[in-house]
Amino acid sequence: MSIGLPVVAFVGPPGSGKSTQAELFAQASERGSESSVIASVPALLRQDVVLLPRLRPSERKAIDALRDEAEEQASVGLLMPAGLDRVLLDVVERISATRPVLLDGLPRGVQQARMLLDSVLSARLTVIHLELPGDVQAASMRRQRQRALGRQTSLDPTALRRMAGKVRTYQDETLPGLTLLRHAGVPVCACDAEAPPAETAERVRQHLAGRGVRALPMQDTPLSVSSRTEVLLRCS
Numbered sequence: 568m569s570i571g572l573p574v575v576a577f578v579g580p581p582g583s584g585k586s587t588q589a590e591l592f593a594q595a596s597e598r599g600s601e602s603s604v605i606a607s608v609p610a611l612l613r614q615d616v617v618l619l620p621r622l623r624p625s626e627r628k629a630i631d632a633l634r635d636e637a638e639e640q641a642s643v644g645l646l647m648p649a650g651l652d653r654v655l656l657d658v659v660e661r662i663s664a665t666r667p668v669l670l671d672g673l674p675r676g677v678q679q680a681r682m683l684l685d686s687v688l689s690a691r692l693t694v695i696h697l698e699l700p701g702d703v704q705a706a707s708m709r710r711q712r713q714r715a716l717g718r719q720t721s722l723d724p725t726a727l728r729r730m731a732g733k734v735r736t737y738q739d740e741t742l743p744g745l746t747l748l749r750h751a752g753v754p755v756c757a758c759d760a761e762a763p764p765a766e767t768a769e770r771v772r773q774h775l776a777g778r779g780v781r782a783l784p785m786q787d788t789p790l791s792v793s794s795r796t797e798v799l800l801r802c803s
């Protein structure tokens with residue numbers, strides 16, 4: 568039996584709102600008794616203050632050894648080395664013994680999906696798949712451009728190639744990874760990522776609560792959810 572708290576993974580094309588949703592849940596949970604922790608491979612690489620103290624010396628070394636390769640891969644929108652996912656899952660296993668964990672952008676591919684299935688986390692995992700309906704490439708590029716403009720990051724040809732590479736990685740690697748999880752019985756819930764962020768968060772919260780995942784509080788007063796959007800489309 569897997570002892571520990573829930574792990575909720577936000578997965579979707581770049582720009583679909585994974586980080587936005589993870590942040591909304593983490594902020595809301597700060598008021599709760601068991602505040603949740605956001606975990607992602609980029610957070611490991613930037614020595615996130617919550618993750619860093621929980622890393623073993625050997626794990627810190629492994630991250631440092633993979634840093635250059637990771638940056639090279641990320642610069643063209645490709646998956647980072649699987650060794651980083653290994654470290655992330657190991658640290659998440661330890662954290663989730665006492666705190667709920669929000670995985671931001673994991674699994675990104677089949678290999679990471681397999682790692683998750685082989686870990687004790689799989690029994691406590693719910694995946695929220697934020698989908699951009701219609702032309703994913705166009706919608707994702709629009710969102711990524713919007714984020715870059717917000718951060719005043721340049722939109723030079725290299726940046727645009729990286730953005731397009733990330734969408735291809737989602738289509739070629741992430742979607743098959745999600746299929747694998749679904750077939751293995753992990754709940755993968757598809758959400759319409761075009762709905763306003765707070766509305767999506769409230770829908771996800773209600774949905775998780777319905778499945779008995781109550782360790783992720785949201786607004787004290789639930790938002791009214793418009794009937795226009797069937798935000799949670801389907802859940803395996």
Ligand SMILES: Nc1ncnc2c1ncn2[C@@H]1O[C@H](COP(=O)(O)OP(=O)(O)O)[C@@H](O)[C@H]1O
Pocket residue numbers: 579580581582583584585586587588710711713714715717760761762763764767
């Ligand atoms: N539901 C939403 N509707 C409109 N814009 C959104 C929504 N969620 C996120 N965004 C915006 O899209 C951009 C990418 O969001 P982000 O959370 O960084 O995506 P991801 O982590 O999936 O790459 C940001 O500028 C963010 O403000």
